[in-house]
Amino acid sequence: MAIGRVARLDRARTRRKRTFVIPLLGVVVLAVVAIGTGVALGIFRAAPQGVQKGHVAVPASAAAPSAVASLPASEESSGTGAMVEVPNVTGKSLSDAETLLTIAGFVVSRVATPAGEAATGTVLAQEPASGSVVERGAQVTLTYAEDSAAVAPSGKTNDPESSTNGRVYVVCVDPGHQDKANSSTEPIGPGSTTMKAKVSGGATGAVTKQREPDFTLKVSLRLKRLLEAQGVKVVMTRTTGAVDISNAQRAAVGNRAKADLLIRVHADGSTNGDVRGLSTLYPAGNDWVRPYTAKSLLAAKAVHHALLLTTGAVDRGIVQRSDMTGFNWAKVPSLIVECGFMSNPAEDKLLASDAYQAKLAEGMTRGILAYLWGE
Ligand SMILES: [Zn+2]
Incomplete structure (x- = not known):
């Protein structure tokens, strides 16, 4: 690709980003308020034991004891005095630093200083220092390089070119299931003797009879368009129902793409027709996923809370899973x-409507961008 084209793309991406940053930060701030409220009300909870968690069968033997659906006490449990470590944001752009800290639950204040040799908008110092252990909700003060010619009290108009450093993020989108289930089995993780069906059939709408493989594809294609409009490269595991791709193979698509995030789109089903709501699952609780757990949880939080805001869905929580083939590979x-x-x-009728599918794709996009840009 010619340099001139890269530069044009960078400028275009920055323009797009500017238009997105303010509503995005609004969502992040609201999300943090929601998190705080949730913690206060104790609504971040494990999926109740004995409740069927979706349509995915969970063989008891497959789940390690630590895979019980709950969040680490340090992450979501309530109580004053929860201590968290301050991440290192020095050297990042102000907007990236603010997003990262806000998602992590800190309150950000800023102090401008003349840019000097530094790139405008770069965070030059932070207080407390990275690695400090402080109470959740503590204030972090960022000293950043300000362009004296363009004073921007809100900081938002200073959103610098360096936000993504010209980097193109890659997101792998996996629309769950396919037209025909494949009940032959595969190991749930590399080297495992525990086997699960390669692809299950998925749920069906109680009233609309919409099939989950069709629903997940529609939402995923919307998500693809929205992400691409923000300059994100999207790799799809499928773009039609007429495929036969196991869950392990879907994970491999994300691996080959070196994706910054693999997002798998599904819907739930239960024998209890009263149950409704949205949950976000992330990999945790076994050795296969340990290297990716922290980032997965950060992404899950950002996506989950953005989705609750765009959809107004009942919050069924952020749930760790160790038994999902598509995570473990x-x-x-x-x-x-x-x-x-x-x-x-x-909820079936909502899930079958274009308007609600658009809200779902929008929420996913906002959450994914908050995660990527805050990385
Ligand atoms: Zn599914």
Whole structure:
């Protein structure tokens, strides 16, 4: 690609980003408020034991004891005095630093200083220093390089070129299931003797009879368009229902793409038609996924809270899973959005509507960008 074209693309991406940053930060701030409220109300909870978690069968033997659906106490449990480590944001752009800190639960204040030799908008210092252990919700003060010719009290108009350093992020989108299930089995992770079906059939709408493989593809194609409009490269595991790709093979697509995130789109089903709501699953609890757990959780939080805001769905929480083949074979951060219950008549109708599918794709996009740009 010619340099001139790269430069044009960079400028175009920056323009697009500017238009997105303010609503995005709004969402992040609201998300943090939501997190705080959730913690206060104790609504971030493990999926109740004994409740069927979606349509994915969970063989008891497959789940390690630590795979019980719960979040680490340090992450989501309530209580004053939860201590968290301050990440290193020095050298990042102000907007990236603010996004990262906000997602991590800090309050950000800023102090401008003349740019000098530094690139405008770069964070030059932070207080407390990275690695400090402080109470969740503590304030972090960022000293950043300000362009004296373009004072921007809000900082937003100073959103610098360096935000992505010209980097093109890659997101692998996996629309769950396919037209025909494949019940032959594969190991749930590299070297495992525990086997699961390569691809299950998925849920079906209680009223609309919409099939999950069709639903996930529609939402995923919307998501692809929205991400591409923000300059993100999207790799799809499938763009039609007439495929036969196992869950392990889908993870391999994300691995080959060296994706910054693998997002798997699904919907739930239950024998209890009253159950409804949205949950986000992330890999944790076994050795296969350990290198990717922290980033996956960060992405899951950003996507989950953005989705709750765009959809107004019932919050069924962020849930760790160790038994998902499509997680265990992934060598990149990953998550699953369970968009809602197709077995619930009201939610089924929502999930089948264009308007709601658009909200789902928008929420996923906002959450993914908050995660990527805050990285
Ligand atoms: Zn599914």
